[in-house]
Amino acid sequence: MKFALISDIHANLPALEAVLQDIEGRNVDATYHLGDLVGYAPWANEVIERLRRDGISGVAGNYDSTVATDYKHCGCRYEDPRQEELSHLSYAWTREHVSPENKHWLGSLPFRIDLRPLGGHTAGPTLTLIHGNQTLNTVYVTEDRSDDFLGKMGAGLGARAGDIIAFGHTHLPYHRVVNDIHFVNTGSVGRPKDGDWRAGYVVLDLGPEKPSVEFVRVEYDVKKAAAGIRASTLPAEFADYLETGGKVSPGR
Numbered sequence: 294m295k296f297a298l299i300s301d302i303h304a305n306l307p308a309l310e311a312v313l314q315d316i317e318g319r320n321v322d323a324t325y326h327l328g329d330l331v332g333y334a335p336w337a338n339e340v341i342e343r344l345r346r347d348g349i350s351g352v353a354g355n356y357d358s359t360v361a362t363d364y365k366h367c368g369c370r371y372e373d374p375r376q377e378e379l380s381h382l383s384y385a386w387t388r389e390h391v392s393p394e395n396k397h398w399l400g401s402l403p404f405r406i407d408l409r410p411l412g413g414h415t416a417g418p419t420l421t422l423i424h425g426n427q428t429l430n431t432v433y434v435t436e437d438r439s440d441d442f443l444g445k446m447g448a449g450l451g452a453r454a455g456d457i458i459a460f461g462h463t464h465l466p467y468h469r470v471v472n473d474i475h476f477v478n479t480g481s482v483g484r485p486k487d488g489d490w491r492a493g494y495v496v497l498d499l500g501p502e503k504p505s506v507e508f509v510r511v512e513y514d515v516k517k518a519a520a521g522i523r524a525s526t527l528p529a530e531f532a533d534y535l536e537t538g539g540k541v542s543p544g545r
């Protein structure tokens with residue numbers, strides 16, 4: 294059973310369209326999203342509507358649940374005052390532009406999804422989809438977290454040896470195995486932060502043997518995405534960010 298896992302699309306419709314087209318050629322059994330559908334780019338409603346039209350289910354990212362509930366901030370991390378300001382601008386823009394119907398739909402997304410592709414009548418494996426960690430969708434589960442941290446996360450989700458936990462939020466892909474539980478960060482479709490501007494997602498193949506995890510990068514029309522941001526009332530820095538894969542040099 295083969296799954297495509299797409300996370301952190303962040304209103305980047307050109308990136309989403311390229312990824313969905315790439316997935317079409319890969320003979321996957323199902324596609325799921327891991328949240329953060331909106332924020333930082335102008336196609337928030339269009340991204341939501343494309344996923345709804347294609348019947349792609351998924352979990353609520355911090356951006357989705359905070360926009361849905363008109364919470365006071367998006368739960369995003371920032372490292373300096375300018376980043377904080379940009380974060381607030383993106384959040385205010387998104388709250389203002391996502392339609393009431395789409396906000397309501399964002400609010401209906403589950404916090405986690407458990408899949409038992411080989412059958413719920415057998416012991417496993419279980420594939421659990423979340424955005425952050427087991428308690429909050431705002432927690433950054435970065436690759437440098439300790440084995441103890443990941444062990445607690447696995448236990449908190451009720452995972453057992455051989456299970457897979459897939460998540461996003463950090464926009465930095467990786468695969469680690471702790472206590473024989475697979476922790477897969479799928480990276481980001483619409484706002485990568487690893488210096489590679491191409492859209493990122495994961496194809497996960499779950500067979501009777503151990504899972505195979507493929508990190509895929511897809512070229513898309515990043516110029517179109519950047520131009521869309523610059524033509525909107527969003528800060529132009531978000532366009533620079535996409536073009537550099539999150540490595541905007543200071544002063545640019």
Ligand SMILES: [Fe+2]
Nearest residue numbers: 301329462463
């Ligand atoms: Fe995100």
